[in-house]
Amino acid sequence: MKVLGIETSCDETGIAIYDSEQGLLADALYSQVEIHQQYGGVVPELASRDHIRKTLPLIREVMNKANCSKDEIDGLAYTAGPGLSGALLVGASIGRALGMTWNIPTIGVHHMEGHLLAPLLEDKGPTFPFVALLVSGGHTQLVEVERIGSYRLIGESLDDAAGEAFDKVAKMLGLPYPGGPHIAQLAATGEAGRFTFPRPMTNRPGLDFSFSGLKTFTLNTVLDLLGGDTDTTTIDQQSKADIAHAFQEAVVDTMRIKCQRAFQYTGMRTLVIAGGVSANKRLRDVLAIMAKKEGVEIYYPRFQYCTDNGAMIAYAGCQRLLAGQYDDLTIRAKPRWPLDQLRAL
Amino acid sequence: MPLILALDSSTEACSCALAIDGKIFETFKLLPRLHTQYILPMIQNLMAEYEFNYTDLDGIAVGAGPGSFTGLRIAAGVAQGIAFGASVPLIPVSTLAALAQQSLKFDTQYVFTCLDARIDEVYWAVYSTADNKVQLVGDEQLCKPEMINIDLTGSCYGVGNGMAFIDQMPELMQSGIGSFEIDVYPHAAAIAELAVGYLEQGMAISPEDFSPTYLRNEVTQN
Secondary structure, X not given: OEEEEEEOOOOEEEXXXXXXXXXXEEEEEEEOHHHHHOOOOOOHHHHXXXXXXXXXXXXXXXXXXXXXXXXXXOEEEEEEEOOOHHHHHHHXXXXXXXXXXXXXXXXXXXXXXXXXXHHHHOOOOOOOOEEEEEEOOOOEEEEEEEEOOEEEEEEEEOOOOHHHHHHHHHHHOOOOOOHHHHHHHHHOOOOOOOOOOOOOOOOOOOOOEOOHHHHHHHHHHHHHHHEOEXXXXXXXXXXXXXXXXXXXXXXXXXXXXXXXXXXXXXXXXXXXXXXXXXXXXXXXXXXXXXXXXXXXXXXXXXXXXXXXXXXXXXXXXHHHHHOOOOOOOOOOOOOOOOHHHOOOO | OOOEEEEEOOOOEEEEEEEEXXXXXXXXXXXXXXXXXXXXXXXXXXXXXXXXXXXXXXXXXXXXXXXXXXXXXXXXXXXXXXXXXXXXXXXXXXXXXXXXXXXXXXXXXEEEEEEEOOOOOEEEEEEEOHXXXXXXEEXXXXXXXXXXXXXXXXXXXXXXXXHHHHHHOOHHHHHHEEEEEOOOOOOHHHHHHHHXXXXXXXXXXXXXXXXXXXXXXXXXXX
16 A cells, blocks of 8 residues: 655645555655744744645655655545644645545554654654653653554653754853754763753653753753853853753753663563654663663654654554545644544554 | 736635636635645635636736645645746735725725734734735734734724734724724635735746745744
């Protein structure tokens, strides 16, 4: 079964064709990052408008790349949520209408299900059951995955998502949006031990996260260094690097602690890490050491499928369509959609 | 005569229509906040009723705006999806022109079309009705009702939910508009009528090249 996948939940237009026999046939991605950079974050209305311009050209590009004609596509999957309502609506309207016109089964896919199944796009993917750590600009969640569609949320951020904290600290230090890669790059030149930041919510039991306090702690550290000045972007380059280092260590170490706890809590031995922050090299290194120590296995999507993409939506949609699930003609765009409300396969 | 499917979801109304040999067949419903549930079944049912396939169409006409951003996105996505899927061109039609087209039945030299744009502004335009054809006079605009500035000699009919703000419009406007109607929404039927002419005039485009007409483009304050 060949499935066309459409992802437009935030600031990336992602299109792909996945074949249940041959794997991924083609994918294409357009990132709006340059449009939003000057505003220091995603402007929802601009994101929606740009998806309207980019979705069809990318669909055409992917069909050409896959050498796939209209009659060869057997199913269609689009991201139905969660995400920005206007952005979701573009992919949902185009996707659902296209599925109707081609008269093929069509399904709205949960964006985070796409992320957590993304490692299954690889030849050597994880086997069920597993624990998934989903870390992006919008989410920080630990999920117990029994099988496709059977998800239990066992921990999540009570305030900022991890990626959001990266973005906010980056802004504080005068680094461009999106902050994650820039913080990571700067942290590499930072001196270990000059600052030690707290590991939020690790001194009590539980699998929830909180990154808002860490962000405030970072701000106060910067203000202390400035001694009166309030323009946080003016601190010296070495201090910026040292702070980036301490911040990243705190986030990464917190995730390591919570993942270890998740293993104890669920008894599972496999961890899947997905979402934009899963591209962070320091996180991968620290978790690799932990995995070796604990004797557990870790799976990531390849770098290009850590961030939003159409391939993961085509894949997740394909699994559901193969199981006989599909939608009626409603255009589904659900900005808020809890992961544990999905239908299990 | 071309076979055209028209659709609109720019306001609380949702409608689709088929132009078949110069005759128009329309489904129209007031569906505030329910467009996503009803627009595709409405289209599918209309196509089935007249026994056409999407690939039979010569063009998809779409209410391109101005109007509710959400509504414009739904119409844009649906029109793009069908047009791309069936390999037919897309024909953008102004929602204000549609309102003017719907007002041709009145004996008036001009139609002042006006839609509520929220945050104390309105979308508006003026159309002449010579030879029973609507013709845009000047540009489509967005401004506060009190800032509307037109200078017309001749009879003028006002139409659209933006006419609810008539008390805030300049004195000259108020006296210039003979009569008006507020509870009128753009109809796919009028969009289909206009699209037949637009198609003949070579105004159809590739669905990839379509973007709604928002008029409000200062949208970065969030």
